[in-house]
Amino acid sequence: MPIAPEHLHLAYQGPFYAYLYGRDSRDPKKKGRSVSSQLLEGRQVCEANGWPIIREFRDGNRSASRYAKRGREDWEEMLEGIENGVPRILVAFEASRYYRDLEAYVRLRRACMESGVLLCYDGAVYDLSKRSDRKATAQDAINAEDEADGIQARNARTVRQNAAKGGAHGRILWGYMRKYDPLTGDLIGQFPHADRQDAIELVFEWFIARRSVYSIVKHLTATRNAVEDGRVWADYHVYEILRNPSYAGRRVFQGKDHRKAQWDGIVSMDTFETAQRILEEESRPEVKDWSVKHMSAGIAWCGLCPVDLNKRPVRLRTMGNNGAMSYVCRDKADVSIRCALLDAYVEEAMLEWLSSKAAAAAFDPNMGQEKAVKARNRFDSLHAQLEEARSLAAQFDDEGKPRLSVASLASMESRLQPLIDGAKKEMQNAPSVPAEVRHLVGRPVEAIETAWDALAVEQRRAVIRTVVNVRVFKARAPGIRRIEPGRVRLTFYGEKGFIPWSRRGLGFVPEPRAGERSRED
Numbered sequence: 001m002p003i004a005p006e007h008l009h010l011a012y013q014g015p016f017y018a019y020l021y022g023r024d025s026r027d028p029k030k031k032g033r034s035v036s037s038q039l040l041e042g043r044q045v046c047e048a049n050g051w052p053i054i055r056e057f058r059d060g061n062r063s064a065s066r067y068a069k070r071g072r073e074d075w076e077e078m079l080e081g082i083e084n085g086v087p088r089i090l091v092a093f094e095a096s097r098y099y100r101d102l103e104a105y106v107r108l109r110r111a112c113m114e115s116g117v118l119l120c121y122d123g124a125v126y127d128l129s130k131r132s133d134r135k136a137t138a139q140d141a142i143n144a145e146d147e148a149d150g151i152q153a154r155n156a157r158t159v160r161q162n163a164a165k166g167g168a169h170g171r172i173l174w175g176y177m178r179k180y181d182p183l184t185g186d187l188i189g190q191f192p193h194a195d196r197q198d199a200i201e202l203v204f205e206w207f208i209a210r211r212s213v214y215s216i217v218k219h220l221t222a223t224r225n226a227v228e229d230g231r232v233w234a235d236y237h238v239y240e241i242l243r244n245p246s247y248a249g250r251r252v253f254q255g256k257d258h259r260k261a262q263w264d265g266i267v268s269m270d271t272f273e274t275a276q277r278i279l280e281e282e283s284r285p286e287v288k289d290w291s292v293k294h295m296s297a298g299i300a301w302c303g304l305c306p307v308d309l310n311k312r313p314v315r316l317r318t319m320g321n322n323g324a325m326s327y328v329c330r331d332k333a334d335v336s337i338r339c340a341l342l343d344a345y346v347e348e349a350m351l352e353w354l355s356s357k358a359a360a361a362a363f364d365p366n367m368g369q370e371k372a373v374k375a376r377n378r379f380d381s382l383h384a385q386l387e388e389a390r391s392l393a394a395q396f397d398d399e400g401k402p403r404l405s406v407a408s409l410a411s412m413e414s415r416l417q418p419l420i421d422g423a424k425k426e427m428q429n430a431p432s433v434p435a436e437v438r439h440l441v442g443r444p445v446e447a448i449e450t451a452w453d454a455l456a457v458e459q460r461r462a463v464i465r466t467v468v469n470v471r472v473f474k475a476r477a478p479g480i481r482r483i484e485p486g487r488v489r490l491t492f493y494g495e496k497g498f499i500p501w502s503r504r505g506l507g508f509v510p511e512p513r514a515g516e517r518s519r520e521d
Contacts, residue, residue: 362494
């Protein structure tokens with residue numbers, strides 16, 4: 001049976017060199033005992049009984065249950081000391097500070113048994129070489145593990161209920177801040193961060209304008225204080241922001257867009273969905289535009305290479321050729337043309353076409369708008385039905401029964417979710433005029449040229465990919481520098497034979513036909 005600390009010297013011979021151990025889990029409301037207060041109480045016990053303290057161990061913000069995501073560094077070091085017989089007694093506030101997992105208890109019990117180390121908690125000292133003490137501490141370990149399971153179950157239920165209401169949960173999303181009640185510690189709400197929301201807005205604005213992720217990172221790194229922002233900007237930060245519906249005021253639960261959130265979005269849902277279309281569209285470039293200095297690099301196609309129906313056609317890359325940069329076929333180098341010559345040719349033809357009636361008709365700003373609005377209305381209506389069902393499932397009547405059973409909710413989710421996904425896909429796939437093209441098309445040539453000159457290289461390349469297919473063939477004879485009729489063939493958006501850019505393959509590349517022409521035709 002355990003004995004009281006003040007009677008320990010009557011049953012065992014000292015000195016009782018002591019280890020102290022303290023641990024706390026995450027406690028946002030600050031209602032639990034901190035590690036410092038646990039260690040303070042341990043010091044008082046040791047001082048009252050004349051036990052010399054030789055080492056203190058603390059694990060702050062560390063769980064002791066099997067649900068823990070991070071290890072306990074001081075716990076492992078403490079076990080090593082016990083296994084080596086350094087202390088005579090181990091002191092903690094209560095059993096749950098040591099363990100909330102039976103496996104951890106078994107490890108500590110074995111170490112104490114083999115080294116003759118006594119265990120002290122809850123005002124009692126246990127000798128684990130004794131059967132009765134092992135039984136008593138084992139029961140405490142079972143109770144501690146059961147309490148951890150209960151906490152986990154309650155937390156999971158709270159998370160589900162919070163998600164059904166659209167409330168904030170987990171780590172604070174970068175770009176937002178949270179306000180808490182100073183008395184109770186309860187969350188009041190989540191709000192856009194006054195000093196950070198402009199960075200979120202810039203990420204979406206520049207990305208939709210087809211600025212490269214590299215240029216976004218470079219700008220944020222140069223203009224924002226990394227210490228104040230709490231991060232050193234990298235590509236993956238930008239992609240995390242662009243893909244997170246929370247920035248549009250949506251609550252994400254289990255990795256999916258769950259419902260409207262209780263907080264305001266930093267960007268509109270239309271802006272977010274536009275970014276998703278750019279991320280997901282097959283025309284998203286695979287080359288890293290930040291490293292490309294020549295406008296048609298990786299965009300122009302070789303007209304001679306055979307085409308694999310499951311892949312993109314062979315494109316031209318840049319290389320030095322007799323002291324000048326040229327575009328050369330990636331595979332066979334059998335097609336070559338000076339970079340400056342092709343870029344000027346494509347640019348002049350494209351700007352002329354953008355001012356034409358054909359371009360205005362091809363990029364009608366109203367195209368797909370009606371379809372997108374209908375899809376959005378259907379998406380919102382279906383989502384509202386599902387949110388209402390989830391809300392009812394989280395409510396209980398006077399008899400404690402849910403207003404909507406779990407089985408009924410599951411049935412509704414199985415029927416509504418495919419319809420929601422379909423409406424979302426239809427909404428995302430609705431044709432729209434890319435922003436970088438919308439600012440150019442249908443204007444006088446002079447105005448288009450002025451707007452074109454203001455674009456960055458990656459934006460110009462995005463326009464070319466959207467507007468025209470460029471196919472380059474061999475010159476009639478070696479050494480010819482000019483562009484002869486038929487050597488460069490351009491197919492503009494909306495013309496027969498135009499192929500949208502694809503990361504997964506074009507399916508086919510047609511031979512020249514009506515609608516595919518050279519500038520001289």
